[in-house]
Ligand SMILES: Nc1ncnc2c1ncn2[C@@H]1O[C@H](COP(=O)(O)OP(=O)(O)OP(=O)(O)O)[C@@H](O)[C@H]1O
């Protein structure tokens with residue numbers, strides 16, 4: 001490191017987003033490297049399952065804020081006296097984290113676990129032309145991507161595959177894989193019985209997925225009966241009624257729908273009586289045997305035991321409902337046993353509790369070593385930023401499981417001309433008095449400033465607020481239309497001659513003018529926000545068994561049932577198992593071979 005690099009680094013203020021698996025490692029590295037000031041943002045609290053790899057946390061820290069806890073945890077080795085500032089909140093909270101706030105940092109290190117937050121930070125860094133060090137790991141795979149805005153590929157330059165979901169009818173009527181039964185047990189059965197916030201699908205939702213009227217009627221009936229049973233949760237025969245309904249009555253009803261079984265093997269309704277003797281001989285210790293495959297009677301024992309415990313928790317009044325959590329033994333036991341008995345009925349292989357936990361909870365195990373390697377390279381790569389030839393010296397880094405190489409590097413590619421984020425000219429628009437300024441003021445200002453003859457305006461992801469055929473809102477105030485700090489507006493040339501632009505809206509308290517950024521607007525070339533094109537197919541990784549990562553709104557590691565999708569049953573065979581984030585191909589400078597890149 002040269003003297004200049006050292007001085008610049010010591011003076012630098014950097015941001016680290018995410019204090020989880022990569023974040024803990026990265027913070028340690030940045031502190032030991034002697035960065036002057038590090039700000040840390042994380043929205044989460046520490047949970048038991050974090051402790052095996054997020055080494056800055058201890059058992060006593062469970063339920064405490066991650067970002068606040070890491071700051072104290074690193075003090076014993078904060079040899080260079082790095083200033084640390086932490087924030088508990090989502091980086092996407094534009095009120096808390098304004099553009100001005102982002103602008104104070106020389107580098108933004110992403111140590112996140114979801115596409116949405118990464119893409120958000122990417123866009124902010126593009127607006128501010130700020131360097132971002134993107135990193136991610138999944139199991140043994142990991143990568144670091146330095147992003148120099150408008151010079152090298154940004155996070156959105158490669159197509160990110162939407163996480164996999166399953167058609168509802170596969171889950172509810174015709175499961176064929178363990179993961180279908182797990183999803184049913186966790187997202188349908190468990191949620192319906194023990195979680196008040198569970199939402200059930202309407203007939204309209206179901207009809208989008210199946211053309212079979214009797215199937216839809218059966219599924220709705222199933223759910224209504226479950227809701228009636230749930231009302232009996234405090235009663236002593238609850239357990240037997242549940243088992244009989246879900247594993248016998250519901251299955252018998254499904255069997256009446258001939259169309260479902262023309263090409264599929266029929267399920268066999270479960271008869272409690274057939275296992276009564278064996279059930280009496282099951283050792284209660286079976287519940288702790290995580291890596292053995294339980295017999296049908298053992299699954300039945302665990303199911304009944306877990307229902308009793310969950311029933312007692314709710315009856316005690318301490319909890320009004322219980323949510324599935326892979327670290328909550330009662331919920332995991334219930335889902336394992338219910339899923340396995342359903343698998344048995346549908347002639348699908350049974351899973352051990354250990355395997356099921358991976359699938360239902362944390363799907364691809366996070367590996368501490370991969371996090372450590374990736375965090376190390378993320379920190380090391382940041383040193384390039386302070387020297388000369390920064391782009392030329394920077395590399396993408398990938399972990400490798402090949403016998404003779406641990407990491408693979410590649411030079412940074414330039415941004416894709418089709419990228420919805422970095423192929424578009426962007427700037428920051430500052431507006432005050434949004435309660436007084438009306439849309440026509442803005443339309444006029446935009447046309448004058450940028451030379452458009454006629455424009456259309458799209459607010460946020462897709463809200464068209466103005467074009468020449470839709471001028472109803474011209475007299476509405478910007479406030480009424482939803483102009484708030486953090487929102488983005490896209491300006492398109494109705495004549496298709498000039499490029500579109502995207503403006504980040506920053507609402508100012510005092511000033512009442514519209515301040516538009518100076519932008520050079522060329523002739524129209526690519527269509528912004530274009531759909532990803534076929535010519536860059538995203539390969540689907542081969543995974544063993546049914547390991548999948550599927551995101552829902554709250555937890556990126558959750559499985560979920562497709563809900564209201566327009567995919568009908570005939571497409572169900574097309575379902576794919578995917579990683580949380582996409583893979584793409586890139587050329588390598590050293591090996592001249594192609595590798596798969598994991599974001
Ligand atoms: N929008 C966001 N703003 C701030 N922090 C975020 C945001 N989204 C995710 N994070 C944080 O990024 C970190 C990612 O770390 P990691 O991948 O290890 O996930 P985790 O939730 O700690 O672990 P696991 O999901 O495996 O239990 C988490 O601490 C998470 O809270």
Ligand SMILES: [Zn+2]
Pocket residue numbers: 153154155156157158415416419420421422423
């Ligand atoms: Zn891009």
